[in-house]
Amino acid sequence: GEGGFTELLYEFDAIYTFVDNEGDTFYFMTDLDAPMGRVISVDLNAPERENWREVVGETSDSLRAVSMVGDMFIATYVHDAYSRVKVYAMDGGYVRDVKLPGLGNVMGFEGEQGDPETFYMFMSHIDPGAVYRYDVEADETKVFRRPKLQYDSEDYSTEQVFYASKDGTRVPMFVSYRKGLERNGKNPTYLTGYGGFNIPSMPRFSVRNLLWMEMGGVYAQANLRGGGEYGKEWHEAGTKLRKQNVFDDFIAAAEWLIENGYTDTPHLAISGRSNGGLLAGACLVQRPDLYGVVLPIVGVLDMLRFEKFTVGRGWVSDYGSVDDPDEFSALLAYSPYHNLVPGTEYPPTLITTGDHDDRVFPAHSFKFAAAMQAAHAGGAPVLIRIDTKAGHGGGKPSAKLIEEYTDELAFIVENLGVEC
Incomplete structure (x- = not known):
């Protein structure tokens, strides 16, 4: 555009993964000063490092993915080598854990900020898993698709x-x-x-x-x-x-x-x-x-x-x-x-x-x-x-x-x- 580009990240001192933006506020998942991972925000109007703000702080679990769906952050963690998923408000306040079917691995939770729902896949060592629909506001999970198998x-x-x-x-x-x-x-x-x-x-x-x-x-x-x-x-x-x-x-x-x-x-x-x-x-x-x-x-x-x-x-x-x-x-x-x-x-x-x-x-x-x-x-x-x-x-x-x-x-x- 006419305003040109705004440089946000220019040092290779940590991992930065773009999550989403809300207007001029950009959100990144990073391990900067947080070996287990956290979410920070960068304002385009004040992009200097001293103005960066922590939104979701580091926990004892390893943060692996973050998305913004239904005006919430959905964060996927690794806890003792299996998945845990937590929901945070836009100000970083903890809302809830997503109840998963068991000890396994999840993938998904993609979507847009205003979407009322998102989808994820869960699998384990003994279950090929299913695709689940998750209602972000109501905190309800339902099976969307499950394969038909000849074993129990x-x-x-x-x-x-x-x-x-x-x-x-x-x-x-x-x-x-x-x-x-x-x-x-x-x-x-x-x-x-x-x-x-x-x-x-x-x-x-x-x-x-x-x-x-x-x-x-x-x-x-x-x-x-x-x-x-x-x-x-x-x-x-x-x-x-x-x-x-x-x-x-x-x-x-x-x-x-x-x-x-x-x-x-x-x-x-x-x-x-x-x-x-x-x-x-x-x-x-x-x-x-x-x-x-x-x-x-x-x-x-x-x-x-x-x-x-x-x-x-x-x-x-x-x-x-x-x-x-x-x-x-x-x-x-x-x-x-x-x-x-x-x-x-x-x-x-x-x-x-x-x-x-x-x-x-x-x-x-x-x-x-x-x-x-x-x-x-x-x-x-x-x-x-x-x-x-x-x-x-x-x-x-x-x-x-x-x-x-x-x-x-x-x-x-x-x-x-x-x-x-």
Whole structure:
């Protein structure tokens, strides 16, 4: 317009996410001076930083999304790795919590300021979820759409447990299974995690995991440091020189499942994808005695050269760089490719990649598979599955996903001795 532009944000000192505006007042979600997140307002007529105003203050939960609907702020938080949703008035005053169906993950709550309603989706580890309609003024939630399924989610259960990591840090984990499970210490168990890039591992429904539980398996998801479950400090505690914390958290999760009678080493499979593939690979080389099967899926496995491949340079913020002497030492200490020990008896391992993966270059998996096969002294299979005409995983057609999941589950079932 004739008035030109007004500069609001010009420093890269924090995360700023635009929420909405009301006339000349603009609202942003930020972690500026608030590691767990808050909402601030900036007036176009006085945009200087000293005039910024806090609207919704920081809480003990990690703020992940904010929208303005029905002249209210709807804020989605992560609380102990599951969603909580709170409603605030335009002046920032707390109004209410939105009652959700259970421990799960929500997405949505979009709309316009004057809209009387909004929609959101809720899912959990055992329920694919539904789309819900939420009346903002009346505080009423109704099911809008629910898929028709040939199974009953009431036959399954998810519990959240907390365990101590190596340094005493309290770490949450979801454990899901078919009701009636006996803790006999020998249940086939699939443990997974991620622990990176400020991404929280939220409850998520998967047909593959449902099939695993139908076969009598336990599905466990550990919420590791490095993720976004507890805000900025939790994330940074699993990065760069402190990346080993993530692996310690995961190893402690495996030990907890064994100590508490869910499973034992011969019946425990671990897996992770992408950064989680690094997790699986690092835990494999650090504790090969602890697992019955390992699946590093499209993993980052050569930590001394990751930043030389495709988009790897963008991961320096989490992993560090070989150009920094201290970070080089930390990377070398846990790099899966560089810590394989010749003459070691490794557990059955299926390494997977896609030949056109431009996110995590397939050379990571190629090199790790070759080095592991050369170092391996036992008779257990160490294999690599290379998907052709496939990338990192996003956008795969259903046929390819079915083939991938079938191969992975078949490898686990065969090597854990699961009776189908």
